[in-house]
Amino acid sequence: MNNIYLPELAEIVEVEEETPDTRTYGMRLVDGAPAPVFDYKPMQFIELTVFGVGEAPFGLCSSPTRKESFATTVRAVGSVTNALHQLGKGDRVGVRGPLGNGLDPETIKGRDLLFIAGGIGLPPLRSLIWNVLDQRADFGEVTILYGARTPTDLVYKPLLGEWEQRDDVKFLVTVDQGDESWTGRVGMVPTLFPDAGIKPEGTLAFVCGPPIMIKFVVIELERMGFASENIVTTLERHMKCGVGKCNHCAIGHHYVCMDGPVFNFQQIKEFMEEA
Amino acid sequence: MADYEARVIAKSDINAWVRALMANAEVVAPVAAHLDDVVFQPIAAPEQVAWDYENTIQPPKTFLFPQVENIYRFQRNGDRSIEVEATVDRTKRVILGLRSCDVSGVLYMDNVFSQDNPDIYYLARRANTTLISLTCPTPFPWCFCVCSDAGPFLSSGYDVQLTDLGERVLAEVGSEKGQAAVDAAGNLFSPAGQDAIDRRNSLEAQAERIFYQRETNHMASAMRRVSTAQVKDELWEAMAPWCLGCGGCNFLCPCCFCFNMHDFPANGGGVRCRTWDSCAFPGLTREVSGHNPRPTRAERVERRFYHKLSYQYLEKEGLPGCVGCGRCVITCLGTTTMPNISEGIRRGTWR
Numbered sequence: 001m002n003n004i005y006l007p008e009l010a011e012i013v014e015v016e017e018e019t020p021d022t023r024t025y026g027m028r029l030v031d032g033a034p035a036p037v038f039d040y041k042p043m044q045f046i047e048l049t050v051f052g053v054g055e056a057p058f059g060l061c062s063s064p065t066r067k068e069s070f071a072t073t074v075r076a077v078g079s080v081t082n083a084l085h086q087l088g089k090g091d092r093v094g095v096r097g098p099l100g101n102g103l104d105p106e107t108i109k110g111r112d113l114l115f116i117a118g119g120i121g122l123p124p125l126r127s128l129i130w131n132v133l134d135q136r137a138d139f140g141e142v143t144i145l146y147g148a149r150t151p152t153d154l155v156y157k158p159l160l161g162e163w164e165q166r167d168d169v170k171f172l173v174t175v176d177q178g179d180e181s182w183t184g185r186v187g188m189v190p191t192l193f194p195d196a197g198i199k200p201e202g203t204l205a206f207v208c209g210p211p212i213m214i215k216f217v218v219i220e221l222e223r224m225g226f227a228s229e230n231i232v233t234t235l236e237r238h239m240k241c242g243v244g245k246c247n248h249c250a251i252g253h254h255y256v257c258m259d260g261p262v263f264n265f266q267q268i269k270e271f272m273e274e275a
Numbered sequence: 276m277a278d279y280e281a282r283v284i285a286k287s288d289i290n291a292w293v294r295a296l297m298a299n300a301e302v303v304a305p306v307a308a309h310l311d312d313v314v315f316q317p318i319a320a321p322e323q324v325a326w327d328y329e330n331t332i333q334p335p336k337t338f339l340f341p342q343v344e345n346i347y348r349f350q351r352n353g354d355r356s357i358e359v360e361a362t363v364d365r366t367k368r369v370i371l372g373l374r375s376c377d378v379s380g381v382l383y384m385d386n387v388f389s390q391d392n393p394d395i396y397y398l399a400r401r402a403n404t405t406l407i408s409l410t411c412p413t414p415f416p417w418c419f420c421v422c423s424d425a426g427p428f429l430s431s432g433y434d435v436q437l438t439d440l441g442e443r444v445l446a447e448v449g450s451e452k453g454q455a456a457v458d459a460a461g462n463l464f465s466p467a468g469q470d471a472i473d474r475r476n477s478l479e480a481q482a483e484r485i486f487y488q489r490e491t492n493h494m495a496s497a498m499r500r501v502s503t504a505q506v507k508d509e510l511w512e513a514m515a516p517w518c519l520g521c522g523g524c525n526f527l528c529p530c531c532f533c534f535n536m537h538d539f540p541a542n543g544g545g546v547r548c549r550t551w552d553s554c555a556f557p558g559l560t561r562e563v564s565g566h567n568p569r570p571t572r573a574e575r576v577e578r579r580f581y582h583k584l585s586y587q588y589l590e591k592e593g594l595p596g597c598v599g600c601g602r603c604v605i606t607c608l609g610t611t612t613m614p615n616i617s618e619g620i621r622r623g624t625w626r
Contacts, residue, residue: 003361004392005346005536005549030356051349051357052540055547056563078563092357211566238562240536243392246552247533248559250578251568253587258391272504272581275568 004243007049007094008032013069015088018155021076022120023085024061026069027095037070041102042128043234043262046072047242049094053083057239059124059261060098065134073123073155099242103232103262105131105138111204112140114196116217118189118209119148122155124234125208136168141203143170143196147189147213151175151182172196189213190220200225207233218265228266235261235268235275251275279448282457282464283471286442292460293321293371299459300367300405303338305331315370324372326439329415330600334377334529335370339400340384342526342551346396346536350544362546363395368404369456372437375426376418376600378408380529382432386593387532396549405452407435412478414485417601419614422494425598427482428475438475445471492614493621494584494597500620502586508573513625515573518611522553524579524603530596533559554578580616 014026028036042063049055058072076085087093105128113132115125132139144163148154154173163171172192174185185192189209205226207217214233221231237249237256244258252272254260268275284292296302297318304324306316313328315335345362352358381401388397411418411427420426429436434453438445445467448454457464500506525531533552539545552559555575561567569575582588583596597613604612619625 001393001395001398003363003395005394005396005547006359006361009357009359049538049547051351052538052545054538055536081563090355092355094357094359236562237568238560241534245388245392245394245532246535247554247582248535248552250582252581253585253591272585272587273569273574273578 004245005096005241007047007055007096009092010095012087012089012091012093014071018073018157019075019153022073022155023076024071024073024123024155025084026062026071027093028069029095030092035067037067038098040064040070040098041104042131043124044098044100044102044127045124045239045242045257045261046070046095046097046099047239048072048080048084049096050080050083050087051092051094054080055094055096055240056080057099057242057257059127059234061123061126063127063130063134065131073120075120096242099239100257100261101259103128105135108204109138110140112199112202113142114198114203114205115142115144116189116205116207116209117144117146118213118217119153120155121207121209121213122146125206126156126159128206133166133169141170141199142168143172143198145172145174145189145192145196147174147176147187147192147209149176151179151184170196188216190216193220193224198224203230205231207231211236222265228269229264231265232262233265233268235263237261279450279454281448281467281472282446283440283443283467284446284460284464286444288460288463289326289444290321292463293318293324295459295461296369296371296456297321300369302369302371303335304371305373315373326372326409328372330374330376330418330602332602333527334380334600334602335373336380336384336529338368338370339381339404340388340397340532340534344396344549346547346549348544348546361395363399365399365403368400369407370404371407372409373406374409374411374600375429375433375436376420376598377529378406378429378433379420379423379425379594379598380600381406383530383592383594383596383598384532390592405434405456407437407453407456408433410436410438410475410478410482412439412482414482415601417604418599419486419492419494419601420599421483421486422492422599423595423597425595425600427486428479438478440471440474440478443471445475447475493617494613497580497617497620498584498586498589498595501581501584506577506620507623510619510623510625511573511577514611514616514619515571515576517609517625518555518572518576519608520555520557520572520575521608522555523606523608524612525553525555526551527602527606529598529600529602530583554582576611576616580620583613584617584620 009030010027016024062071240248249256388394
C-alpha cells in the first residue's frame with residue numbers, strides 16, 4: 001500500500017528572488033522515476049517538507065508544459081516558509097504531490113480567458129497562464145490583470161514585462177500605492193476593469209489573491225454579468241494532510257485538498273459552510 | 276455471523292483463554308485505574324481485566340489511531356542526502372472487552388481511513404487487531420447507541436462478541452480473526468446450544484426495552500434539520516457560549532479523527548508525528564497569515580455537529596459519526612453534548 005504521508009526527496013535546482021520576502025523554488029525529484037518531474041495539472045499543489053521543521057501546502061506556479069523542473073513561489077511568513085528561505089540550490093526538501101483537482105486545460109480550450117491576480121495570488125495562476133501561452137493557438141483571448149500593494153510586492157517582474165510586450169496577451173498591472181520610480185497605474189485591481197475590454201459573455205475568469213480582493217473582484221464580475229460558474233478561484237486553506245483525512249481544510253463536507261482547491265463560484269455558493 | 280458457529284465458555288475458564296490470547300498478542304482490556312476510573316490498557320495478567328465495568332473514560336481509539344504517533348524518522352547524511360523511514364506499527368493486538376458502541380466507532384474509523392486515499396498507519400494497526408467485544412444488557416444512564424444503530428448488541432462488525440449469561444459466556448464469532456481467537460483457547464469453548472442463543476436474544480430485547488422507556492434524544496430529527504440547512508445562525512450563536520472550546524468531546528469521541536502533523540528534530544535527524552486535533556480549536560483552520568476562515572465558536576460548534584449529524588457526511592463516510600457512547604455527556608464542561616444539541620436543534624431553541 002502506498003504511504004500517503006511519506007514525502008519524496010526533491011532537490012532545489014533554482015532559487016529566484018521575487019520580492020524581499022518572496023522566492024521561487026524550482027525543484028526536481030531525487031529518485032524521480034520515470035522523470036524528475038511528476039505529471040500534474042495547472043493549479044494543483046504540493047505539500048512541501050523542510051525536514052525537522054514541518055510541512056505546508058504550496059500551489060505549483062510552474063506549468064506541466066515545461067518539464068525541466070516544478071516550482072512554487074513562497075513568501076516567508078511562518079516556520080516552514082522561513083526555514084525554506086534558509087535553503088538554497090542543492091539542498092533537499094520533501095515533496096508530496098501533485099495534490100488536489102487542479103484544472104485540466106483541455107476542458108477550457110477555445111475559451112476567452114481572464115486572469116485576475118492580487119499579490120502572491122499570481123503564482124498559482126501562472127501555472128495555468130504558462131500552460132495556455134505555451135499552447136497559445138488553442139485558446140481565445142487572454143487577458144491578465146495583476147495588482148499588488150506596492151511595486152516591491154509585484155512578483156515575476158521580468159515576466160510581467162514580457163507579457164506587456166506580447167500582442168497576443170492583454171496585460172494590465174496596478175499597485176495600491178506607488179513609489180518614486182513607479183509610473184504605472186495606481187488603484188485596486190477592479191480599477192483595471194474598464195480598460196481591459198472584458199467580455200462577460202463566455203469568458204472564463206480565474207481569480208486568485210487575498211480573500212478581501214477576491215470578494216470585491218467577484219462582486220464586480222457578477223455585476224458585469226459573469227455567470228457564477230464562469231468565475232473560478234483556487235481556495236486557500238490550512239491543508240495539513242492534503243489527502244482528505246485530517247479535516248483542516250473542510251468546508252461543509254467538501255475537502256479543499258481533494259475536491260479543490262479549484263472551484264467555481266456556483267460550487268462555492270452551494271457549500272453548506274461559508275467559504 | 277452465519278458462517279461461524281457460536282460457542283460458550285465457562286466463566287471459570289475465561290482467564291485461561293485470556294492467557295492463551297496473551298501468548299500471541301498484546302492484549303488491551305479495561306483495567307481499574309485511579310479512583311473509579313476504568314481505562315483501556317495492555318494487561319500483564321488476566322486477573323487485571325475489569326469485566327464488570329460501565330464504560331471506559333476513553334474509547335480504545337488510541338490503539339488504532341494514537342494521540343501521538345510517529346509517521347517517519349529521518350536522518351541527514353553529510354552529503355546533504357536525507358534518509359526517510361516510515362514507522363508503521365504492526366504489533367499484534369487484541370482489544371478485549373470493548374463495548375458495542377466502541378466496535379461501531381472502529382467500523383466508522385475503518386471507513387474514514389480506508390476510503391479514497393487509504394491510510395497505512397491506521398490500516399496496518401487495524402489489520403493486526405482483533406476486537407473481542409462485550410454486549411450491554413443494561414444500558415447506562417448516559418448511553419444512546421440505539422439512536423445510531425451502534426449497539427447495545429451487534430449483528431456484525433466484531434471479531435468475537437461476548438454476552439454474559441451468568442455462569443457461562445456466549446461467544447459469537449464474526450470473522451476469521453475471531454475464529455482464531457476462539458481456537459486459541461483449545462477445547463475450553465464448546466458449541467452453544469439453542470438455550471444460550473435464546474438467553475442472549477432475551478437480554479438484547481431487555482436492553483432495547485430499557486432504551487425505549489427513556490426519552491429519545493431526537494438525533495434523527497436533528498439530522499434532517501442540519502442536512503437541509505434549517506438551523507439558524509442565531510441558534511448556533513446561542514449554543515456556542517455553552518461550549519468551552521476544550522476539545523474534550525473530540526478527544527473522547529470514538530469517531531473523531533481530526534489530526535495535525537508536527538516535526539521534532541533531534542541529532543541531525545528527527546521524527547514527524549501526527550497528533551489529535553480538534554474542531555473546537557481555532558488553530559484547526561487558522562492560516563499563517565492570521566486569516567481564519569472559521570473564526571467564531573458558533574461556527575466551530577456548527578462544524579462539529581454538521582460533521583456528526585449531516586446526511587452529506589453520512590453519505591460520504593457510510594456510517595454516522597456518533598455511536599451514542601455518551602462520553603461527550605460525561606466530559607463536557609459546558610452543556611454542548613450530542614443529546615442537548617440534538618434536542619436544541621429539534622426544538623429550534625436553546626435553554
